[in-house]
Each structure stands twice: as C-alpha cells, then as structure tokens.
Amino acid sequence: MINLFKKSFIYLALTLLTIVSFSVEKASAEDGYTDNLIPIMAHSDVSAFGKASSSGNFKGTPSWKAFDGELNYHKNSAYYAWGTEAKTGWLAYEFTSPKAVSKYVIHNNGGAPETFPNTWTFEAWDGSDWVVLDSQSGVTAQDWVKNPQQSFTFENTNYYNKYRVNITLSNGAAGTVNTAICELQMMEKLSTPTEPDTESITLDKNVLELLEGSQDKLTATISPEDSANKNVIWSSSDESIATVDQKGNVTAIKEGEAIITAKVENTELVATATVIVKKPISESSSAILSITLVNGITKEYDVTSTVIDSYLNWFESAQGTSTFKFSKTISPYKKVTEYIVHDKIASFEVREY
Structure with missing residues (x-):
C-alpha cells in the first residue's frame, strides 16, 4: 500500500x-x-x-x-x-x-x-x-x-x-x-408523462429510505410548466412512522413504512412515495485486537469495527514514534487512555467475533 x-x-x-x-x-x-x-x-x-x-x-x-x-x-x-x-x-x-x-x-x-x-x-x-x-x-x-x-x-x-x-x-x-x-x-430513471401537455404531478423519488430521527426532502414537479395551479398539499399515511411538512420535508419517526402523498390543490392529481424507516445499527464491540510489542508484552483491546478500521489506516501510514490511543474503563478512574507507539509494535492480530 x-x-x-x-x-x-x-x-x-x-x-x-x-x-x-x-x-x-x-x-x-x-x-x-x-x-x-x-x-x-x-x-x-x-x-x-x-x-x-x-x-x-x-x-x-x-x-x-x-x-x-x-x-x-x-x-x-x-x-x-x-x-x-x-x-x-x-x-x-x-x-x-x-x-x-x-x-x-x-x-x-x-x-x-x-x-x-x-x-x-x-x-x-x-x-x-x-x-x-x-x-x-x-x-x-x-x-x-x-x-x-x-x-x-x-x-x-x-x-x-x-x-x-x-x-x-x-x-x-x-x-x-x-x-x-x-x-x-x-x-x-425518473418516469416522465407520456403526454407532456397533460397536467400531472411527479416526485423526484419513488422510495425514500431513512433511519429513525433522520430527514430528507421530496420535490414535486407539476406539468406543464405554465400550469396555473402550482399549490401542492402534502400528507402522510401514518404520522407515527413518518411526517411531512408543506415543503416536502420528510422526518422519520419510528421503524415501519408510510406513504407520502403530494396532491395538486383542488384536483385529483396525486403522486406518492414510499418511506421506509429503519432503526440504526448500533455500534458495539466486535473484535479483539491483540498487539505484541517488541519487548514481548501483549496488549489486548475489545474494540468496534470503527476502531479496527482507524487502527489499520493509522498502522499503514504511520511510522517512527507516531502513537495510536485506546480508551479503557478501569475503576476507580473515569477514563484511562493507553498510547501504542508505532515502532514498538512487533505484530498484531484481529480476532472477530
């Protein structure tokens, strides 16, 4: 590398x-x-x-x-x-x-x-x-x-x-x-009206996938461009799952599916998008990182995949006295930080579980 x-x-x-x-x-x-x-x-x-x-x-x-x-x-x-x-x-x-x-x-x-x-x-x-x-x-x-x-x-x-x-x-x-x-x-590919002169409404997304608590925006387009009625009314089929304001901003509330509807005011013209809300995948420890130092001492850390990726990136690009820090919880201290020096590392292994 x-x-x-x-x-x-x-x-x-x-x-x-x-x-x-x-x-x-x-x-x-x-x-x-x-x-x-x-x-x-x-x-x-x-x-x-x-x-x-x-x-x-x-x-x-x-x-x-x-x-x-x-x-x-x-x-x-x-x-x-x-x-x-x-x-x-x-x-x-x-x-x-x-x-x-x-x-x-x-x-x-x-x-x-x-x-x-x-x-x-x-x-x-x-x-x-x-x-x-x-x-x-x-x-x-x-x-x-x-x-x-x-x-x-x-x-x-x-x-x-x-x-x-x-x-x-x-x-x-x-x-x-x-x-x-x-x-x-x-x-x-976005769908387009087969007859451009026929009044219609379309959305820029057919499906919106969100994590709980996140937001995204739907944009409605009314055709033809010179249509006199440009007012869009937004609604959600289940506001306990996802809500939408009158600007098309969608907020994910809890896991599930809801249909967002955009309707041209005083007409029967509608367009819909499915909102799929999922729970975030929690980050938890997933591997043991075992580091053997040049003096023969072995250090082991129970870490997440995020820490593993950060460590690998650091190890490949660092040299000399560059350090990588690991956080530990040791009573009675609130936090303990241990620093590993790059040129003191003899070998290491990752044991995923």
Missing part, C-alpha cells in the same frame, strides 16, 4: 491540471435520473439499507469504502476506496428493496490510475444468474486521469436487489493493490 501511495503522487499533478474545475460531493439528479440510491456507508459492509461485497479486498480498502461518500482515493493519511491485490475482481451492492437501476457512476479520483478498471460489465442478480446490463472496454489509465467521474446509462425497467461491477481487466499493476474503485453510485 505504501508503494501505491507513493506512485499516486506521480499522477497527482497531471490530475490537478485536468480537473481544476472538478468538484463533486454527490451525484445529483439530472437528465431524468434520481440522486444516488445508495446511502453512505460507514465502518461496515452492512447497513440498514443494504450490503456491500466484493471478490476480495486488501486490508484498509474494504468493500464499503466504495460507498462511503468520499470521492478521493487517499485523504488525510487514510484510504477511501475499495481495492484488491488481484488484477480482476467484482464489487457489488445489495439493496434491501429492489431497484430498477439504469445509470451508474464510477469515481476514481487520485490514487494510481493503472489500478482503475479498463474492461468490465455492470450486472444484476436475477436470483439464479447474473444479467449483463452494460459493457465497457478500453477505458485507459489516462482516460481516468482526464475524467475521474464517468457515467454510464442503459435501458432497464426490471427491478433487482443486487448489482455489481465485474472487472475483467484493470489498467496494469501498481504493486500491492492492482484493481480499485474509489466510489460507485447507482441511479434510477
């Missing part, structure tokens, strides 16, 4: 020259497509709304980091991409509710361009086999340098839970990591 990090600097200057105006934090709804359907993942391959997986990954670059909302390969001494030592591989995301994906965006900003895919297929799992929805080939390392964000669209009206990018050829070998994707996003 260190070799890969050094090599990324070779391309950094060229990347900055070609993408000075490039600044994207989120794939926005445009050209008739929704926003990115995949909620940001953190610290785990599993969230309340879906699951990330891959053919394999190098430590510090797990599957979920391709869905963490960070478009850069490397930032602040940490990695924010999925990567594998193999020169081929696949990266997948499985939704808890089916989607009709017809657009995907791959972000590969920074890092070593030769690790980015050259030839691949975008596929959906139909329950028994992978269905190829899109194929790409000949996307070179220089193509990724010139255009770190590349979008691909195709026709698809079928709903699937699981999609993947199946890479059959990367752009070469960079060392430790040979195949990588910084960020993968997926979108659905």
Whole structure:
C-alpha cells in the first residue's frame, strides 16, 4: 500500500491540471435520473439499507469504502476506496428493496490510475444468474486521469436487489493493490408523462429510505410548466412512522413504512412515495485486537469495527514514534487512555467475533 501511495503522487499533478474545475460531493439528479440510491456507508459492509461485497479486498480498502461518500482515493493519511491485490475482481451492492437501476457512476479520483478498471460489465442478480446490463472496454489509465467521474446509462425497467461491477481487466499493476474503485453510485430513471401537455404531478423519488430521527426532502414537479395551479398539499399515511411538512420535508419517526402523498390543490392529481424507516445499527464491540510489542508484552483491546478500521489506516501510514490511543474503563478512574507507539509494535492480530 505504501508503494501505491507513493506512485499516486506521480499522477497527482497531471490530475490537478485536468480537473481544476472538478468538484463533486454527490451525484445529483439530472437528465431524468434520481440522486444516488445508495446511502453512505460507514465502518461496515452492512447497513440498514443494504450490503456491500466484493471478490476480495486488501486490508484498509474494504468493500464499503466504495460507498462511503468520499470521492478521493487517499485523504488525510487514510484510504477511501475499495481495492484488491488481484488484477480482476467484482464489487457489488445489495439493496434491501429492489431497484430498477439504469445509470451508474464510477469515481476514481487520485490514487494510481493503472489500478482503475479498463474492461468490465455492470450486472444484476436475477436470483439464479447474473444479467449483463452494460459493457465497457478500453477505458485507459489516462482516460481516468482526464475524467475521474464517468457515467454510464442503459435501458432497464426490471427491478433487482443486487448489482455489481465485474472487472475483467484493470489498467496494469501498481504493486500491492492492482484493481480499485474509489466510489460507485447507482441511479434510477425518473418516469416522465407520456403526454407532456397533460397536467400531472411527479416526485423526484419513488422510495425514500431513512433511519429513525433522520430527514430528507421530496420535490414535486407539476406539468406543464405554465400550469396555473402550482399549490401542492402534502400528507402522510401514518404520522407515527413518518411526517411531512408543506415543503416536502420528510422526518422519520419510528421503524415501519408510510406513504407520502403530494396532491395538486383542488384536483385529483396525486403522486406518492414510499418511506421506509429503519432503526440504526448500533455500534458495539466486535473484535479483539491483540498487539505484541517488541519487548514481548501483549496488549489486548475489545474494540468496534470503527476502531479496527482507524487502527489499520493509522498502522499503514504511520511510522517512527507516531502513537495510536485506546480508551479503557478501569475503576476507580473515569477514563484511562493507553498510547501504542508505532515502532514498538512487533505484530498484531484481529480476532472477530
């Protein structure tokens, strides 16, 4: 990974020259497509709304980091991409509710361009086999340098839970990591009225997935644009699960499903969206981190996956007397912080449970 990090600097200057105006934090709804359907993942391959997986990954670059909302390969001494030592591989995301994906965006900003895919297929799992929805080939390392964000669209009206990018050829070998994707996003095509002159109302999202206590916004569009009646009345089928104000702001109250309705005032024109509210996955200890020091002493810590990821990122990039701190509870003290020095570590192991 260190070799890969050094090599990324070779391309950094060229990347900055070609993408000075490039600044994207989120794939926005445009050209008739929704926003990115995949909620940001953190610290785990599993969230309340879906699951990330891959053919394999190098430590510090797990599957979920391709869905963490960070478009850069490397930032602040940490990695924010999925990567594998193999020169081929696949990266997948499985939704808890089916989607009709017809657009995907791959972000590969920074890092070593030769690790980015050259030839691949975008596929959906139909329950028994992978269905190829899109194929790409000949996307070179220089193509990724010139255009770190590349979008691909195709026709698809079928709903699937699981999609993947199946890479059959990367752009070469960079060392430790040979195949990588910084960020993968997926979108659905927005439905449009078959008769543009017929008055209608549509919403920018058909399904809204929220965690308890979180918020999001629905946007209603009334057609045609010169329609005299633009007043929309919002309502929720179950306000104990989700509420909506008269600006389309939806608030998740408790776990369950509710229907949000947008109605054009004094008409029978309505549009609806399903709100799925889930409980947050609580973060709890999930592994024993056992660190053996050069003096033979072994330290053990019962930690969460978040701490494991932070420790691995620190260990790969730190050196010398750099320290990593662990918090302990030892009576009668309120808090005890133990510092581990990088060059005093002989070995370590992670025992997940």
